[in-house]
Amino acid sequence: MNLKYEKQLKKGVLEILVLRLLAEEAKYGYLIIQELRERGGDLFSLKEGTLYPILYRLEEDQLVESQWSAPKGKETARKYYKITPSGRQELIQMTELWDAFSGAVTTVLHNDQSK
Amino acid sequence: MNLKYEKQLKKGVLEILVLRLLAEEAKYGYLIIQELRERGGDLFSLKEGTLYPILYRLEEDQLVESQWSAPKGKETARKYYKITPSGRQELIQMTELWDAFSGAVTTVLHNDQSK
DNA sequence: TCACATACTTAGTATTGCTAAGCACATGAT
DNA sequence: ATCATGTGCTTAGCAATACTAAGTATGTGA
Numbered sequence: 001m002n003l004k005y006e007k008q009l010k011k012g013v014l015e016i017l018v019l020r021l022l023a024e025e026a027k028y029g030y031l032i033i034q035e036l037r038e039r040g041g042d043l044f045s046l047k048e049g050t051l052y053p054i055l056y057r058l059e060e061d062q063l064v065e066s067q068w069s070a071p072k073g074k075e076t077a078r079k080y081y082k083i084t085p086s087g088r089q090e091l092i093q094m095t096e097l098w099d100a101f102s103g104a105v106t107t108v109l110h111n112d113q114s115k
Numbered sequence: 116m117n118l119k120y121e122k123q124l125k126k127g128v129l130e131i132l133v134l135r136l137l138a139e140e141a142k143y144g145y146l147i148i149q150e151l152r153e154r155g156g157d158l159f160s161l162k163e164g165t166l167y168p169i170l171y172r173l174e175e176d177q178l179v180e181s182q183w184s185a186p187k188g189k190e191t192a193r194k195y196y197k198i199t200p201s202g203r204q205e206l207i208q209m210t211e212l213w214d215a216f217s218g219a220v221t222t223v224l225h226n227d228q229s230k
Numbered sequence: 231t232c233a234c235a236t237a238c239t240t241a242g243t244a245t246t247g248c249t250a251a252g253c254a255c256a257t258g259a260t
Numbered sequence: 261a262t263c264a265t266g267t268g269c270t271t272a273g274c275a276a277t278a279c280t281a282a283g284t285a286t287g288t289g290a
Contacts, residue, residue, distance in 0.1 A: 006212060006216070007127075007247060007248075007275095007276080008126050008127025008128075008130075008247090008276070008277075009126075009127045009128070009212070009213070009216050010246090010247065011123050011124075011126040011127060011245080011246060011247065011276090011277085012122075012123025012124045012126060012245090012246080013123075013124065013220055014246090014247080015123075015246090016220075016224065017220065017223055017224075020223055020224055021223075028268075028269090029268070029269070030267065030268050030269080039219070039222070039223050040219045040220075040223065041219075043215065043216050043219050044219065044223075046247080046248090047247090047248075047249080047250095048268080048269070048270080049247085049248065049249070049250075049251095049270090049271080049272095050246085050247050050248065052269065052270065052271090053246080053247085053270095053271090054246085054247090056270095057246090074255085074256070075256095076254080076255060076256075076267065076268055076269090077268085077269090078267095078268070078269090079268085079269070095224050095225075097121060097124070098124070098220065098221075098224060099221070099224075100158065101121070101124050101158050102217040102220070102221065104154070104155045104156075104158050104159065105128055105131075105132065105155075105213065105217070106213070106214070106217065107154075108132055108135055108136075108154050108155065108159075109131065109132075109135055109210050109213060109214075110210075122244095122245080122278060122279075123245075123246075123278085125277090125278065126245090126246085126276080126277055126278065127276090127277080129277090129278080130277090143237080143238090144237070144238070145236065145237050145238080161278080161279090162278090162279075162280080162281095163237080163238070163239080164239090164240080164241095164278085164279070164280070164281075164282095165277085165278050165279065167238065167239065167240085168239095168240090168277080168278085169277085169278090172276095172277090189286085189287065190286095190287095191236065191237055191238090191285080191286055191287075192237085192238090192286095193236095193237070193238090194237085194238070231290100232289100232290085233288100233289090233290080234287100234288085234289085234290100235286100235287085235288080235289105236285100236286080236287080236288100237284100237285085237286085238283105238284080238285090239282100239283080239284075240281100240282085240283080240284105241280105241281090241282085241283100242279100242280085242281090242282105243278105243279075243280080243281105244277100244278090244279075244280100245276100245277090245278085245279095246275100246276090246277095247274105247275090247276090248273100248274075248275075248276095249272105249273090249274080249275100250271100250272090250273090250274105251270100251271085251272085252269105252270080252271080252272105253268100253269085253270080253271105254267100254268085254269090255266100255267080255268085256265100256266085256267080257264100257265080257266080257267100258263100258264090258265085258266100259262100259263085259264080259265095260261100260262085260263080260264095
């Protein structure tokens with residue numbers, strides 16, 4: 001049942017990924033969902049019910065800030081999130097942690113001692 | 116707060132790691148904890164309260180089988196877990212999933228489009 | 231005797247991704 | 261005109277899992 005493991009693998013990682021996308025430029029939620037699907041296909045696809053709580057947590061931790069757009073013409077109002085300075089610092093540390101962690105996992109999984 | 120993210124990164128991965136260790140040879144719980152700490156340091160350190168439920172889940176899913184050791188002399192009885200054939204199949208699929216997933220995450224995190 | 235390591239178990243908590251539903255608006259097809 | 265679809269945000273409740281913390285039992289060394 002790969003779906004089960006796939007779901008678990010996402011835990012914790014989605015938060016880093018979202019922060020990374022926001023480090024490029026301010027974005028709104030719906031766009032983040034689309035970009036994640038573009039970059040990771042099914043592996044990173046997620047529903048609104050997953051993303052928005054992540055954004056709320058990031059904002060609560062002051063890693064991002066939000067601002068409603070002033071809709072021009074017929075546009076729907078969008079809530080734009082941008083990364084904060086402390087968000088950038090945190091992203092650096094999280095990236096280092098990810099590199100160390102994923103490297104260690106890969107080493108164990110591919111370290112063939114089983115003859 | 117790196118501890119928080121570290122905890123989340125482990126989710127789902129610990130199960131694969133435990134299965135991988137058992138693919139080498141039959142092992143008992145306490146030994147698995149020690150080997151994980153050896154191989155991943157703090158990143159993989161886990162408490163009994165985390166490991167044993169993982170083993171029970173793996174057994175419930177029939178990916179591993181357990182057998183109590185016949186204690187020789189003064190030894191404490193130990194419960195040995197060994198991987199099953201379907202456990203080996205699952206491990207292969209989980210490893211492929213991990214490689215694809217971790218590769219995709221690393222690509223996003225290190226893809227410098229932020230100028 | 232008392233602390234510690236080994237070895238397994240389990241109850242309860244927090245985090246987080248999920249489903250599912252809802253609201254509001256715009257657009258295109260029937 | 262109505263109805264489905266896409267955009268865009270919100271929220272309640274569920275399930276999985278790593279955690280803390282405590283318990284049981286044995287053996288060893290100070």
